[in-house]
Amino acid sequence: MYIAMNRFKIMPGSEEAFEKVWADRDTHLDQVPGFKEFQLVRGPSHDDYTLYASHTVWASEDAFVAWTKSEAFRAAHRNAGDNKVLYLGHPEFEGFTVVLGSTGG
């Protein structure tokens, strides 16, 4: 299992606009091989930004990398530059491989 997170620092006051961008967006993920889950998540707020992350779970890192090279990926990111005014700096990508885990009983 592999978790891909892209961290976004959003200007105070732009949170609602940023969430609307994602709500209106077609991520084209549903039929991608190895895709398991997507969430847009909201983290802590600071004086100069609110942290958000796109949080996706994949069967493997290979499945994620294959997606980044696909037409579905290009389609999902076609308009990604349109909303730069909402951001403080660039998104920051972090990929995580699962070392160990458990689930609730």
Added chain:
Amino acid sequence: MYIAMNRFKIMPGSEEAFEKVWADRDTHLDQVPGFKEFQLVRGPSHDDYTLYASHTVWASEDAFVAWTKSEAFRAAHRNAGDNKVLYLGHPEFEGFTVVLGSTGG
């Protein structure tokens, strides 16, 4: 749904020891109300540290907060200070609430 992540910066060369601490640890989470998933995940390596995170999924932020005040939480963290030599700085906590999401088809 709520995602709680604690980020750990681990000294180069100490990765295996850090993973062993978690493998040997009883997190006492299985029977906690609202607990859904736990993973220890390994992120990118840098010159001065490797990023790890404990990644837990909860039914709600309230369920997570209730756990942090419980005896199970105290039991899970009783020996948390024993391995400080492995760390670069303090763990950094980030909690995320889910804004929107989808799952694979």
